[in-house]
Amino acid sequence: MRRFPVLTLAVTSLSLVGLTSCQSAQIERKAEEYRRNGLARDMGEARRLAENYYWTEAAEREDAARRERSEVFPLPRDGKR
Secondary structure: OOOOOOOOOOOOOHHHOOOOHHHHHHHHHHHHHHHHOOOOOOHHHHHHHHHHHHHHHHHHHHHHHHHHHHHHOOOOOOOOO
């Protein structure tokens, strides 16, 4: 039986798993901004607010791209491709 090395990740929040280091850094900067401006009581709350901000922003970009694609390639009137 072969044994494979185990990769261990240490993250501050479970929702940060799967993000690039650039995205994580953006979230941390936004969290620090929220904390500094008094919008969050502690860093945990600030991180949650920042994560929500970036996930909402990503969803809006995805919706905008979907709308743009539907304008370029409209579906036929019967709804089938």
